[in-house]
Every structure is written in C-alpha cells, then in structure tokens.
Amino acid sequence: xIVYLIKRLLSVAVTFFIVSLVIFLMMHAVPxxxxxxxxxxxxxxxxxxxxxxxGLDQPLWxxxxxxxxxxxxxxxxxxxxxxxxxxxxxxxxxxxxxxxxGGSGVIIGAALGILIGMAAALKRNSWIDYLAxxxxxxxxxxxxxxxxxxxxxxxxxxxxxxxASGWGKPERWILPIAAYAAIPLATYARYTRSAMLDTLxxxxxxxxRAKGLSERRIIFQHVLRNSAIPMxxxxxxxxxxxxxxxxxxxAMFRIxxxxxxxxxxxxxxxxxxxxxxxxxxxxxxxxxxLISDLVYAWLNPRIRLGDDAQ
Amino acid sequence: MTLxxxxxxxxxxxxxxxxxxxxxxxxxxxxxxxSLGIVGESxxxxxxxxLALMRLLPNTATITADRxxxxxxxxxxxxxxxxxxxxxxxxxxIFQDPATTFDPVFTIGHQMVETxxxxxDVSKETALAEAEQLLLKVEIKNAKDILNYYPHQLSGGMLQxxxxxxxxxxxxxxxxxxxxxxxxxxxxxAQILQLIKGxxxxxxxxxxMITHDLGVVAETVDRVVVMYGGRVMxxxxxxxxxxxxxxxxxxxxxxxxxxxxxxxxxxxxGEPIAPALELRNLSKVYALRRRGRIFSTYVDFPAVRGVNLxxxxxxxxxLVGESxxxxxxxxxxxxxxxxxxxxxxxxxxxxxxKLDTGALKAFRRRMQVVFQDSYSxxxxxxxxxxxxAEPLNIHGVKSSREQTEEALxxxxxxxxDRSFGxxxxxxxxxxxxxxxxxxxxxxxxxxxxxxxxxxxxxxxxVKAQIIGLLKNLxxxxxxxxLFISHDLSVVRSLTDSVVVMYKGRVVEQAPTxxxxxxxxxxxxxxxxDAIPVTNPRERRQRSFITADxxxxxxxxxxxxxxAAEATAGDLPQLVSVAPGHLVEAIVTN
Numbered sequence: 070x071i072v073y074l075i076k077r078l079l080s081v082a083v084t085f086f087i088v089s090l091v092i093f094l095m096m097h098a099v100p101x102x103x104x105x106x107x108x109x110x111x112x113x114x115x116x117x118x119x120x121x122x123x124g125l126d127q128p129l130w131x132x133x134x135x136x137x138x139x140x141x142x143x144x145x146x147x148x149x150x151x152x153x154x155x156x157x158x159x160x161x162x163x164x165x166x167x168x169x170x171g172g173s174g175v176i177i178g179a180a181l182g183i184l185i186g187m188a189a190a191l192k193r194n195s196w197i198d199y200l201a202x203x204x205x206x207x208x209x210x211x212x213x214x215x216x217x218x219x220x221x222x223x224x225x226x227x228x229x230x231x232x233a234s235g236w237g238k239p240e241r242w243i244l245p246i247a248a249y250a251a252i253p254l255a256t257y258a259r260y261t262r263s264a265m266l267d268t269l270x271x272x273x274x275x276x277x278r279a280k281g282l283s284e285r286r287i288i289f290q291h292v293l294r295n296s297a298i299p300m301x302x303x304x305x306x307x308x309x310x311x312x313x314x315x316x317x318x319x320a321m322f323r324i325x326x327x328x329x330x331x332x333x334x335x336x337x338x339x340x341x342x343x344x345x346x347x348x349x350x351x352x353x354x355x356x357x358x359l360i361s362d363l364v365y366a367w368l369n370p371r372i373r374l375g376d377d378a379q
Numbered sequence: 380m381t382l383x384x385x386x387x388x389x390x391x392x393x394x395x396x397x398x399x400x401x402x403x404x405x406x407x408x409x410x411x412x413x414s415l416g417i418v419g420e421s422x423x424x425x426x427x428x429x430l431a432l433m434r435l436l437p438n439t440a441t442i443t444a445d446r447x448x449x450x451x452x453x454x455x456x457x458x459x460x461x462x463x464x465x466x467x468x469x470x471x472x473i474f475q476d477p478a479t480t481f482d483p484v485f486t487i488g489h490q491m492v493e494t495x496x497x498x499x500d501v502s503k504e505t506a507l508a509e510a511e512q513l514l515l516k517v518e519i520k521n522a523k524d525i526l527n528y529y530p531h532q533l534s535g536g537m538l539q540x541x542x543x544x545x546x547x548x549x550x551x552x553x554x555x556x557x558x559x560x561x562x563x564x565x566x567x568x569a570q571i572l573q574l575i576k577g578x579x580x581x582x583x584x585x586x587x588m589i590t591h592d593l594g595v596v597a598e599t600v601d602r603v604v605v606m607y608g609g610r611v612m613x614x615x616x617x618x619x620x621x622x623x624x625x626x627x628x629x630x631x632x633x634x635x636x637x638x639x640x641x642x643x644x645x646x647x648x649g650e651p652i653a654p655a656l657e658l659r660n661l662s663k664v665y666a667l668r669r670r671g672r673i674f675s676t677y678v679d680f681p682a683v684r685g686v687n688l689x690x691x692x693x694x695x696x697x698l699v700g701e702s703x704x705x706x707x708x709x710x711x712x713x714x715x716x717x718x719x720x721x722x723x724x725x726x727x728x729x730x731x732x733k734l735d736t737g738a739l740k741a742f743r744r745r746m747q748v749v750f751q752d753s754y755s756x757x758x759x760x761x762x763x764x765x766x767x768a769e770p771l772n773i774h775g776v777k778s779s780r781e782q783t784e785e786a787l788x789x790x791x792x793x794x795x796d797r798s799f800g801x802x803x804x805x806x807x808x809x810x811x812x813x814x815x816x817x818x819x820x821x822x823x824x825x826x827x828x829x830x831x832x833x834x835x836x837x838x839x840x841v842k843a844q845i846i847g848l849l850k851n852l853x854x855x856x857x858x859x860x861l862f863i864s865h866d867l868s869v870v871r872s873l874t875d876s877v878v879v880m881y882k883g884r885v886v887e888q889a890p891t892x893x894x895x896x897x898x899x900x901x902x903x904x905x906x907x908d909a910i911p912v913t914n915p916r917e918r919r920q921r922s923f924i925t926a927d928x929x930x931x932x933x934x935x936x937x938x939x940x941x942a943a944e945a946t947a948g949d950l951p952q953l954v955s956v957a958p959g960h961l962v963e964a965i966v967t968n
Contacts, residue, residue, distance in 0.1 A: 279467065
C-alpha cells in the first residue's frame with residue numbers, strides 16, 4: 070500500500086514536470102510577449118529594461134530553470150498585471166468564490182443527480198425515468214452560459230426574486246450555484262441510472278431477494294455500493310474541473326473568481342500567473358485521480374486484493 | 380402436509396413485440412421432506428415456475444394461477460414483507476453460477492451473517508459462529524478463514540458450498556436448487572450433488588432439483604416432473620421415469636443420456652500409415668507475474684508438459700480432463716493458434732511447429748477448429764453465408780458466386796435451410812450457431828478437426844443432435860477429429876480412443892472401451908466415478924479423492940507386468956500396460 074502510494078506520488082511529480090515544460094514552451098512559442106503590443110506607449114528602451122528586469126531576455130532554458138527553482142521553494146512569482154502582489158496572494162482572493170460556488174454546485178448537483186438517477190432506475194419506464202432522461206439530456210446539451218442566461222432572465226428579470234449578479238451576500242450565490250450544478254446533475258443522473266440498472270440486473274440481486282432481505286436493504290446496502298464503484302471515478306475530477314471556476318458562469322454572474330484569470334493571463338501574456346494556474350490545476354487533477362483510485366480500490370475488493378483466485 | 384402447491388400456473392413476459400408465454404398451466408405438489416426433480420431444457424419453464432413461487436420474477440412477468448401456495452401462504456396475495464419472511468426462511472434458493480450470485484463487494488462471512496440476522500434476532504457474534512459451523516457442515520475445512528474471503532477469492536466449487544451453507548442457515552423447509560452444478564467441473568458436480576443429498580436427509584428438508592441433466596436427477600431425487608415448452612409432460616417416481624417413460628420427449632432425453640453405453644469398440648484395422656496429426660513432446664509454459672513489493676517477478680507456470688499424442692486418420696480421439704488440465708491449450712497449440720514453448724506438431728508427417736505465417740497458410744486448409752462458445756466465435760456483423768464462405772475467400776478458392784453457392788449448400792448439409800443464408804448469428808439458437816461454426820470449419824475439406832467442447836453450452840437434446848451431425852460428417856469426409864471435452868458420456872459415445880490429461884500431463888490413454896472398462900490411473904478413475912448414473916438404482920455413495928490422493932495413488936508397476944519395454948525409475952513415466960493402453964506409472968523392477 071505504502072509502496073503503491075509512493076509510486077503514485079512519483080508519477081504525480083513526473084506529470085507535474087512534463088506539464089510545466091510543455092506549457093512553458095507553448096507559452097513562449099506563441100509569437101509576441103508581454104510588452105510587444107503596438108499601442109503600448111512605451112519606448113524600446115523601456116521595454117528592454119522591463120524585459121531585463123523580469124528576466125525575459127535570458128535564454129529560454131535559463132528562464133525555465135529559474136522559474137521552476139522558484140516554484141519548488143514556494144515562490145510562484147509576481148503577476149505582470151498587478152505587480153503589487155504575488156501570484157499566491159492574488160489566487161488566494163480569487164480561489165474562494167470559485168471554490169464556494171463551484172464546489173457547492175458540484176456537490177448539490179451530484180447529490181440531486183444521484184437521487185434522480187436512483188429514482189429513475191428503480192421506477193424504470195415511469196414518468197420519473199422519462200423526466201430524468203429529459204433533464205440529463207437538456208443539462209448536457211444546453212451550454213452552461215445559455216442556462217445561466219435563462220436563470221438570470223427567469224429569476225432576476227421576470228420574477229425579480231434574486232439578484233442577477235455580483236458577489237458577497239449569500240442570496241447572490243443561489244443562481245450561480247444552480248448554473249454550476251446543471252452539468253454534474255445531468256451527468257450523475259445518467260451515470261447513476263445506468264450503473265444502478267446494470268447492478269439490478271445482476272444475478273446476485275435476485276439471490277439477495279431469495280434470501281429474504283428487504284428491498285430497502287438490498288438497494289442501500291448492496292446495489293448502491295456496487296453501483297458506486299464506476300461512479301467514484303467521475304466525481305473528484307469533475308469536482309476539480311468545476312471548483313477551479315468556470316469562465317462562462319463567472320463571466321455571466323460577474324463573479325471575481327479564478328475563471329476570469331485563466332482568460333486574462335493568456336491574453337495579457339502574464340506568464341507567472343498562467344503557469345501557476347495551469348500547474349495548480351494539474352496538481353489538483355492528479356490528486357483527484359489518485360484519491361478516486363484509492364476510493365475505487367477501497368470499494369472494490371477485486372482491485373484491493375488482486376485478482377488471483379485462491 | 381403439502382409444502383408447495385402449484386395448480387394451473389401460467390407465467391407470461393411482456394416484451395417489445397407482444398408477450399411470451401413461458402409457463403402454460405403447470406401443476407406441481409411437494410410434501411415436506413420430499414425430493415422432486417424438475418427436468419427440461421432451457422426455455423421449458425422449469426426455473427420460471429420456481430421463481431414465480433418465490434415471487435422473484437421481474438415486473439415484466441404476469442403470473443396467474445389457480446393455486447400458488449408456499450407453506451400454506453398464498454404468495455400471489457402475500458404482501459412484500461410477508462414474502463420476504465418466507466424467502467430464505469421457508470424456501471431457500473441455490474443458483475446455477477455461484478460466481479455471480481454472491482455480492483462481490485462483501486465477504487462470505489458478512490453475507491452469511493446478514494442472511495441469518497434477517498430472519499432471526501441474534502447478535503453478530505452468534506451469527507458469525509453459526510456461519511462457521513455451517514461452512515464446516517458443507518465440508519469446507521478452513522471455515523474460519525473462508526469467512527473473511529471475498530467471493531472472487533474462492534473457486535466455483537467452494538463458492539457453491541458456501542452458497543449451500545448460506546441457504547441452510549435458516550433451516551428452510553424446502554431447498555430449491557436451480558441447476559446447481561451446471562457451471563462446475565464433473566468431479567466437483569458429483570461432490571456437490573452428494574453434499575446436497577446428504578444434507579437434505581440429515582436436516583429433513585424437502586428438495587426441488589431443477590436441471591436439464593437426467594443424470595443429476597437419477598442421483599438425487601425420488602420423484603420427477605418433466606417439463607417442455609412451459610407444460611408438464613410427464614410426472615412419476617424416478618424409477619417410473621427411467622424404466623417406463625411414457626412421453627416421447629422423456630424417451631428422447633433418456634436416449635441421449637444413454638447413447639454412450641451402446642457403443643462398443645470396433646476391432647482395430649491395423650496401424651495406419653502416417654497419422655493425420657501427431658504431437659511430440661509439446662509443452663507450453665506461461666510466465667506468471669508475481670507482484671512483489673517493488674518489482675514484479677515472473678514464475679514459470681507449465682500449462683502443458685511434454686504431451687505426446689497421435690490422431691490416426693479417420694479416427695476420433697477424445698481429450699478429457701477438468702478445467703485447468705491443459706486440454707484446450709493442447710488443442711489450440713495443435714492448430715498453432717497458440718505458440719508452443721517447445722515440441723513438434725506433425726500434420727500428415729510434416730512438422731508445422733516452426734513454419735512461418737506464409738508457409739503455415741497452406742496447412743491451415745487442412746486443419747480447422749470448432750469452439751465452445753459459438754456466439755463469440757461468429758462475427759456478429761456478417762451474414763451466415765458470408766461467415767461460412769469466408770475460409771474459401773481467404774484461401775482464394777473459386778469465384779465469389781460459387782463461394783456463396785457452396786456456403787448455402789453447406790448450410791443444408793449441416794441441417795439448416797438455405798433461406799438462413801442472409802440471417803445474422805444473433806437470430807439463431809445455440810445449436811444452430813454451432814451448426815454454422817461446423818459448416819465454416821468443414822467447407823475447406825480439412826483432414827483434421829479440433830472440436831473444443833463444442834457441445835458443453837448446449838441443451839441435452841440439441842447436444843445429441845450436434846454430436847450426431849459431427850459423427851456423420853466425420854464418416855462422410857474421412858475426418859480425423861480431436862474432440863476436447865469434460866463430458867465423459869459424450870466422449871464415450873463418440874470417440875475411438877481417449878487421452879486423459881491432468882495438470883498438463885497425459886496420465887492415461889487407451890481405446891475408449893478400455894478406458895471405461897479398465898481405468899488404471901487414479902485420476903481417470905475419479906473422473907469416471909463422477910459421471911452421474913444413468914439409472915437411479917445405481918446410485919451409490921462416492922468417495923472423493925483429492926490431489927494428494929491422486930499423487931499417492933500413482934500406479935506402481937513391475938517391469939514384467941508391462942506390455943512394452945521400460946526402464947525402472949523413481950519418476951513417473953507413461954508406460955504401456957496393454958496394446959494401445961498407456962498409463963502414467965512408476966516402474967519398479
């Protein structure tokens with residue numbers, strides 16, 4: 070187990086370096102730089118001075134080595150767009166709205182999706198099942214910015230129940246959370262339904278009924294646990310994906326979250342911020358998969374104990 | 380008192396294109412302590428009737444009955460809670476494939492405790508202790524360890540024992556066993572049947588044995604119901620059914636069961652020139668991966684060890700042994716569908732074991748194979764005529780129109796209508812698919828056919844038809860056939876000689892009649908002993924032997940008793956004890 074963990078952590082480290090190298094090279098391969106815009110009112114001398122101060126005049130490999138050395142010591146650099154603070158302090162402010170809204174969106178969406186999927190599987194071909202299928206198809210096909218717009222239109226403009234955008238008071242959170250929840254809800258309703266139906270059709274469920282177990286115990290003890298096995302692998306990566314902020318949802322609801330920095334760091338050629346965002350996201354996804362795999366093994370004795378018969 | 384009372388039971392399933400009547404008016408009665416066999420092929424409604432009694436059918440089933448009572452309770456009117464109390468407590472079920480009837484994510488102990496505590500108010504500790512006792516009762520020796528095992532860690536035979544133990548945990552009044560041994564090896568089958576029989580007598584339970592195998596019925600029950608097409612064809616004591624079967628379906632079932640006994644050995648016609656297929660010292664070693672702490676190591680696992688085998692022209696040789704004995708591996712290596720680790724494969728006297736793909740192609744025309752699972756052996760996207768004609772196409776024989784014509788004529792030759800040519804494999808029954816597979820194998824006119832358990836997935840009457848077809852075609856075409864099977868009754872009826880494999884080695888080989896009359900190796904004896912009887916009067920207590928017993932029972936023969944020369948030694952060797960009869964033994968002076 071410990072050996073397995075060490076192996077996995079090593080592979081996280083390797084992934085981290087490969088991603089950092091690829092992103093770094095891609096970033097610099099794009100023509101231009103932070104201070105090459107035509108309308109930038111700077112003289113060539115000032116630009117050269119700036120480049121020199123930021124180390125951008127050095128060979129690429131030196132820049133990379135310097136940057137990574139800083140990162141390994143916990144120094145992620147200073148964002149070009151706000152030189153007064155560090156990348157870390159900037160992200161710390163931006164992370165919170167994304168985590169609160171995105172995180173609760175995924176959790177609420179997944180929970181509702183699981184419930185709807187279960188109901189659909191247990192009452193197959195009933196109105197619940199059809200409703201669930203419709204919901205999940207809608208959730209997966211309508212783009213999230215259209216959903217956001219519809220939410221604003223209905224609840225803020227027509228009904229005037231909730232504020233349309235902004236950050237701060239909890240009532241401003243409701244609509245973005247609903248928008249965030251749409252995709253996990255749709256995905257989870259579909260996954261849960263098909264995983265539950267798969268399990269319900271397996272012979273051991275009939276065997277459990279034949280033993281005289283109550284239907285409730287069969288569903289909650291046996292069917293759910295078996296169905297959860299294929300589902301855990303989706304949850305954490307999806308959580309990471311959403312909790313790091315959605316560009317569209319944050320733009321629609323004017324939330325000062327991470328999402329907007331993903332865009333601005335690229336358009337502004339803000340190298341330190343861009344690297345930090347991608348690398349932190351990489352680490353997050355790596356750990357999400359690692360934890361998923363551990364939970365998967367914990368749920369599934371075949372993986373945990375190996376597949377050798379006897 | 381009547382424990383099970385079924386009168387006028389009808390079950391139909393709603394389906395896309397209407398409904399299917401699975402059971403059409405069935406009457407079954409069972410008294411306490413009685414043992415009843417329900418016999419029929421798949422689709423005869425035998426399992427559905429019993430599942431209806433337990434109300435375990437899916438929602439798509441419509442059940443009607445004049446009477447459907449279990450222990451005096453009308454199960455059609457019973458509430459879910461009442462029904463749950465009956466299941467497991469009054470009637471317990473054992474299913475066909477034990478590997479799929481345990482929940483894979485909980486330990487055996489957990490699942491047994493759960494069953495006990497569902498019906499009785501006892502503490503976890505008490506239940507666990509009881510579970511251990513039950514496992515000991517079904518002859519599982521290391522019961523305490525097994526409780527902590529997950530289902531995938533146990534073999535099929537062990538799991539079925541655990542399933543039986545679990546079924547017995549609430550002392551049910553009737554045990555319903557639905558094909559409990561179909562998924563198991565023949566030696567394990569005999570052990571499980573004897574176990575069920577013994578426990579039934581000991582605990583005074585009633586027993587319903589659902590099976591397609593009359594041999595299983597002859598072994599275990601007193602009274603028999605024969606079902607076909609959702610109806611009861613015939614009912615009577617087991618003696619009546621076997622001695623004076625009234626219904627023609629029962630007669631055909633019995634005929635296919637007894638087919639093996641009638642065949643007698645034909646007198647030998649002298650030694651043939653060059654055998655159609657000869658295997659010399661053929662071995663297959665797999666490297667097994669052992670997971671270490673950091674590095675994995677590889678251990679050699681010999682699946683087949685130095686097998687010598689001769690398949691004479693125009694003969695059928697049976698290759699028998701339990702799963703894992705290496706018989707299929709040997710068959711696949713003989714076709715070079717698996718690469719042998721060492722040894723020679725001689726087809727018509729030419730060694731093909733080292734030939735490259737191009738040179739091998741010419742030989743492929745002479746050797747063909749029929750697999751066990753006809754469903755996965757046929758390409759689902761091709762029509763039957765395309766499937767059958769494909770070998771002609773591969774070897775570039777004839778124009779495409781002639782190929783199709785020949786494929787259609789082969790459809791007829793294997794007993795199917797030409798109009799099937801445009802159908803797809805999924806539209807066929809298992810027997811029909813196997814006919815198509817046979818047509819595909821024989822269309823090139825091969826001289827050697829390897830049939831790898833071609834009938835083990837088929838119903839007993841269909842099995843007899845396919846065996847008959849293979850036999851006819853073999854005689855018509857002068858085929859030499861290697862027939863791989865674990866079904867000894869089929870082997871007896873079909874083959875000229877038998878090769879017995881055990882743990883990758885040939886332990887005995889002899890003309891079929893000799894093997895059955897005078898088995899010399901302990902493993903052969905245990906295989907033969909495990910065949911279900913074909914007559915209920917021959918029922919007997921069996922004593923099962925373990926791998927240790929087989930090793931200890933290795934024949935020791937003195938040199939003078941042998942039919943051919945051999946040198947004495949401590950290592951077992953294959954020696955001749957009679958003309959054509961070889962057995963693995965230790966030779967002494």
